[in-house]
Amino acid sequence: MERACNIDAKGRVVRFITGVFAILAGLVLAVLVTQGYLPSETYGLAIVGSIIGGLFAMWEAREGWCVVRAIGIKTPL
Numbered sequence: 001m002e003r004a005c006n007i008d009a010k011g012r013v014v015r016f017i018t019g020v021f022a023i024l025a026g027l028v029l030a031v032l033v034t035q036g037y038l039p040s041e042t043y044g045l046a047i048v049g050s051i052i053g054g055l056f057a058m059w060e061a062r063e064g065w066c067v068v069r070a071i072g073i074k075t076p077l
Contacts (some may be wrong), residue, residue, distance in 0.1 A: 005064040011077040016061035022054030 002027055008066070029047045032038045060066055 003063065003065045003070070006069045007060075007064055007066045007077070011075070012061045012064055014077050015057045015066070019054040019057030019059075022050050022057060024054075025037065026050030026054065046075065 026049075029038065029043050029050065033040045033043050033047065050060050066075065
């Protein structure tokens with residue numbers, strides 16, 4: 001199935017920046033867990049989710065396609 005571009009340049013930039021910050025947040029959490037400041041059983045899923053979500057947002061920016069818009073939800077960007 002072919003994906004049609006459904007976001008403009010501004011939306012792509014916002015998704016890319018969001019993805020970068022999500023990945024950075026996941027990495028900061030990972031460092032805090034490995035140093036013993038946060039419990040891994042509580043924050044492990046947050047780390048994985050943040051990094052995977054950030055990668056997905058960056059992929060959306062590269063492709064110019066937004067899954068939320070594809071299912072019919074209107075977004076402001």
